[in-house]
Amino acid sequence: MNGQTQTRAHLITLAAFLCFGLMSPMCKWAMESGVVNGVSMAAFRLCGAAVLFWLISPMVPKQSIDKEDWKHLVIMSLCGMGINQFCYVIGVQHTSPTNACVITTSTPVFTFVLSALFLHTAVTLRKVGGLVLAATGALILILGSQLQGGKSGNVLGDAICLFSQLSATCYFVFFSGVIKKYHPVILMRWLFLISAVLTLPIWVHSVYNLNWSAWGKAEITGTVYTVLFGSFISYLLMIVGQRQLEPSTVAAYNYIQPIIAATVGIMLGVDELTWQKVAAAIFIAAGVCTIAKKE
Numbered sequence: 001m002n003g004q005t006q007t008r009a010h011l012i013t014l015a016a017f018l019c020f021g022l023m024s025p026m027c028k029w030a031m032e033s034g035v036v037n038g039v040s041m042a043a044f045r046l047c048g049a050a051v052l053f054w055l056i057s058p059m060v061p062k063q064s065i066d067k068e069d070w071k072h073l074v075i076m077s078l079c080g081m082g083i084n085q086f087c088y089v090i091g092v093q094h095t096s097p098t099n100a101c102v103i104t105t106s107t108p109v110f111t112f113v114l115s116a117l118f119l120h121t122a123v124t125l126r127k128v129g130g131l132v133l134a135a136t137g138a139l140i141l142i143l144g145s146q147l148q149g150g151k152s153g154n155v156l157g158d159a160i161c162l163f164s165q166l167s168a169t170c171y172f173v174f175f176s177g178v179i180k181k182y183h184p185v186i187l188m189r190w191l192f193l194i195s196a197v198l199t200l201p202i203w204v205h206s207v208y209n210l211n212w213s214a215w216g217k218a219e220i221t222g223t224v225y226t227v228l229f230g231s232f233i234s235y236l237l238m239i240v241g242q243r244q245l246e247p248s249t250v251a252a253y254n255y256i257q258p259i260i261a262a263t264v265g266i267m268l269g270v271d272e273l274t275w276q277k278v279a280a281a282i283f284i285a286a287g288v289c290t291i292a293k294k295e
Helices: 003-031 038-059 067-094 097-104 107-118 125-148 155-174 176-181 184-198 200-208 217-244 247-268 275-292
Strands: none
Touching (some): 003 097, 067 097, 067 155, 107 125
16 A cells, blocks of 8 residues: 555544544534434434435445345344444433543453453453453443533443443454455445334334424534434445554544544533543553554
């Protein structure tokens, strides 16, 4: 890869994580009034992304799904999209954008734990130490939410966001073979569509009963951003970045999310910065880097 191509790949990856980082405060802003709730917002993400990925799918090479992989796609759609996105958005509704983004950076920790338990990957003292560091960060974050509350966070919201990351980790750990087998756009169009259909009984009543006349600037802007940039463009940019950069390089950009979320969240009045959040981010980042470091 030449210098110009590498620079472009870095810029694309940076843009992807900027989109991700901005999503939690924008999503929180849209839901702050209560006109839009987490269930409806998650439905907009799933359905909106499904439509957009189907619209661009003719631009990539045609590829059919093998018969034996359809059962995998159903589980993948629930883990990677349905459960993950519903829990994340509902978690953001109850906690702070910064907390949600700090928790997002813990995905490699869940990957290590699940791989060790189910795939029998090597467990070293260094990796266990990294796990302890990350767990300490998560504990600081949750206890800080419990003690301060309000815009600082919420224990229930933090726990739901943690579960969303566990669900996403199952998607990456157990279905890596299927993920590599198909073009990302083809895979995304099916996964978002299947998850939207499977979760229909959960969100249809909520969306049907939305008071559309009460929507204002925050609801419209926040929802459009969450669907277009947080759920579609960010995924497209990540596809390009992951194909051109090392996984460790892409993962490093993950740590800008809490910074972006905290800055924008404070500006929108839906978040506040505390020492617990800073400490938690440092501990989790240190733990993830320790686990990810090559032997």
